[in-house]
Amino acid sequence: MKLRKRWIPSTSALLAFESAARNGHFSRAAEELNTSQSAISRHIAGLEDQLGTKLFERKGGKSALNGAGERLFRSVALGLETIQAAALEISNAPDDEQLVIACTHEISHLYLMPRFDALQKTAGQPIRIMTFDYDNFDVLADPRIDMVFSYQDLGAPPEHQAVAFSEAVIPVCAPSFAEAHKAALHRGPGTWGSLPQLELTKSNRGWATWEDWFAAKGLSRPAGANHLGFDNYVYLLEAAAGGRGLALGWRGLIESYLDTGRLVAVGDQFIEFNRPLLAVLTERAQDRSIARKCLTFIRENSV
Known part of the structure; x- marks a missing residue:
């Protein structure tokens, strides 16, 4: 049986849309994607024409998502996050030349991504992010993982954990x-x-x-x-x-x-509340210089 070709809007339009939705401004999206504001506007206008519906409400220089825009943004953001995580996971760097961080999708998207460039610079080596769900993934048992983010005390000594942020x-x-x-x-x-x-x-x-x-x-x-x-x-x-x-x-x-x-x-x-989010080194990572440097970065930049 012949497989049907998938229909999705252009990746350029989706990237422009995601950035504009996340930043709330077409101009900020243009800066982030190193392009012009008119190019962002063209991408989004084309996307709206293709979908047959408006995605934004323009108010006072800002662009707010409407109902259709919210629905699309949730799917696009999750899709890009999944693609990024997969790309990092299958990168060519050997396990001993990269830091593998395990966290939920929320922590990856809201905490790590805004800090990723600085964390990568601190590490000086590739960083892979593996997302998981608390209910069905035993991260500490996975031999590939160096650091895990958790709201629960995992019993690690103080020198092997850091507070990412106090709740x-x-x-x-x-x-x-x-x-x-x-x-x-x-x-x-x-x-x-x-x-x-x-x-x-x-x-x-x-x-x-x-x-x-x-x-x-x-x-x-x-x-x-x-x-x-x-x-x-x-x-x-x-x-x-x-x-x-x-x-x-x-x-x-x-x-x-x-x-x-x-x-x-x-x-x-x-x-x-006395409920911090902790970054915890696994046993594999406790003697790794790259892991200790990143843990120190997180400790020194605790929110």
Whole structure:
């Protein structure tokens, strides 16, 4: 049986779209991709024509994703992340000439990627990132892995682990959501029962929840709150940026969203919890210079 040819938009258009969506500006996408703003606009206009729908709403010099754009962005971002991870995994560097880091898709996308160039420069050798799910992958048993990121204490000695960031969270939402619900947000969290709250549905591995946040404010989570569940934190943040509701934003993971204005903080106070994200060296890596240098980098740049 003859296989049907796959139909996808051009990779150039998808790269332009992903960068513009992530940065919130066509001009920033142009800078990132080393091209002109007009080229980004042409790619996205062509993509919208090809799909038969608009993907952005243009407001005051910024470009915000609409519903169709959000859906496409989630798929494109995940696809590019998967391609990058596979390319790194099958790179030609022998295992003893590279550092292999294991982490979730969320930590790869939101924590490691913004720091990847600096981490690579520190290592001085190739870095591979392997993504995994906490529920079905025993990373410490994999002989290829040098470093793993975990919210749980894996029992490593202090010299073989570093705090990537201490957990501190703050509610965030899209600027349009903040404007539409200005009165309720101003009255305070005790009255947020009518506001949609976005939350993770995956097995909790130690991170803070809405219940934890409300308890830290001396409150119970409002009864009847509209809970929207997501099994991936990247998707949750994208939904928040699309105006779907309030999300808990982790310091160390949300900076790109705040910097581009896709999300705004509700209030100015992070609530801190004693639940750090740890970078832990495996037994294989404890005597490797490249691994120790990267662990030191993470420790010295802890958020």
